[in-house]
Amino acid sequence: MNLLELYPEELETFFLKLGEPKYRAGQIFLRIHKHLSSIDKIYELPKKIRNYIIEKQLITEIQMIQHEKVSNINLNDFGTQKFVFEYKHEKSSLSRIFEAVWIVSEKRKTACISSQSGCSLNCTFCATAKLPFMGNLATWQILQQVYKMILYNKNYQEKLTNVVFMGMGEPFYNYDNVIRAAKILNHPMGLNIGVRHITISTAGVITGIQRLIQENQPFNLAISLNSPFEEERTKLMDITKKFPLTDLLKICKEYIIHFKKKITFEYVLIPDINMSKRHILELVKIAKQLKYCKFNLIPLNTNFNNWRAPTELEVLNFQKKLRENDILVFYRGSPGKTINAACGMLALQKVHSNIIS
Numbered sequence: 001m002n003l004l005e006l007y008p009e010e011l012e013t014f015f016l017k018l019g020e021p022k023y024r025a026g027q028i029f030l031r032i033h034k035h036l037s038s039i040d041k042i043y044e045l046p047k048k049i050r051n052y053i054i055e056k057q058l059i060t061e062i063q064m065i066q067h068e069k070v071s072n073i074n075l076n077d078f079g080t081q082k083f084v085f086e087y088k089h090e091k092s093s094l095s096r097i098f099e100a101v102w103i104v105s106e107k108r109k110t111a112c113i114s115s116q117s118g119c120s121l122n123c124t125f126c127a128t129a130k131l132p133f134m135g136n137l138a139t140w141q142i143l144q145q146v147y148k149m150i151l152y153n154k155n156y157q158e159k160l161t162n163v164v165f166m167g168m169g170e171p172f173y174n175y176d177n178v179i180r181a182a183k184i185l186n187h188p189m190g191l192n193i194g195v196r197h198i199t200i201s202t203a204g205v206i207t208g209i210q211r212l213i214q215e216n217q218p219f220n221l222a223i224s225l226n227s228p229f230e231e232e233r234t235k236l237m238d239i240t241k242k243f244p245l246t247d248l249l250k251i252c253k254e255y256i257i258h259f260k261k262k263i264t265f266e267y268v269l270i271p272d273i274n275m276s277k278r279h280i281l282e283l284v285k286i287a288k289q290l291k292y293c294k295f296n297l298i299p300l301n302t303n304f305n306n307w308r309a310p311t312e313l314e315v316l317n318f319q320k321k322l323r324e325n326d327i328l329v330f331y332r333g334s335p336g337k338t339i340n341a342a343c344g345m346l347a348l349q350k351v352h353s354n355i356i357s
């Protein structure tokens with residue numbers, strides 16, 4: 001058990017079992033999730049309780065093992081930072097290494113976090129897919145990515161505006177831990193990040209979207225689309241074999257109706273693969289059918305299969321053609337590309353040899 005992943009009502013049970021009053025739950029929740037205090041600094045708690053929590057290791061931590069920052073050469077970057085974190089269990093060989101990115105733009109400070117260490121999926125344009133899959137991250141490991149990045153950038157706490165589950169891994173293959181982390185980030189006694197500012201990005205795991213709807217979890221949904229054609233999408237993302245595009249679009253419609261919210265389609269642009277007039281026409285068709293959606297264009301950031309990245313002009317042309325059809329479409333560049341922190345690039349480049357050995 002890690003106290004970081006308990007809701008206040010669960011912390012109440014924990015304290016009652018220790019013979020302590022219920023209000024200790026509120027005290028500790030506020031201090032660990034809002035003020036990001038370490039347990040030895042939570043002086044409201046009696047010393048014997050603090051010592052008990054420390055001795056029993058009821059709050060363990062991930063370690064930051066690398067940090068890189070983009071110098072502001074490229075205006076898109078605004079000082080984007082990449083963090084590599086590690087958790088090693090003291091007594092077993094269990095180890096998790098994962099990355100998170102602090103993305104800074106004029107209006108937003110976004111924590112892009114991982115839900116898994118590596119990824120069990122095999123999207124052809126993604127460097128994470130080339131890593132060995134090391135497992136799901138626990139709720140507290142997900143939360144601590146955000147907290148550690150805030151603490152590193154001490155003065156940024158008020159300014160963190162968004163959290164996106166777009167780092168390593170497929171969030172819906174770690175549904176319970178991801179949703180619990182998202183709810184704690186959203187909690188009024190924690191960082192209180194609005195549900196409209198927390199986005200879960202999926203490769204298209206329909207069962208995860210179904211659960212979001214059934215459980216009425218109103219977090220933003222982003223879908224990595226990358227092709228509007230079933231067969232072509234299967235070649236890019238083999239998860240399409242398991243969750244066909246037609247079914248995925250149906251559940252998107254349900255999400256939109258249920259939450260009355262737009263879905264974001266992420267579209268990695270790969271010249272000669274998914275940028276033709278045919279693709280544009282089909283994307284327009286999908287957008288008109290769903291009505292309530294938007295597109296986020298991402299130029300290819302990796303170089304597998306001899307693919308090349310689109311030029312700025314190609315991206316802008318693609319965007320223009322969608323816009324001419326009244327489609328809401330954004331292009332925000334690739335912040336963090338120079339430090340391998342942009343979309344599809346999280347692959348532990350500098351520690352890769354260590355985790356394989």
Ligand code: SF4
Pocket residue numbers: 119120121122123126127128129167168169170203224344
């Ligand atoms: S794009 Fe996302 S889901 Fe696909 S392999 Fe990469 S991390 Fe996994």
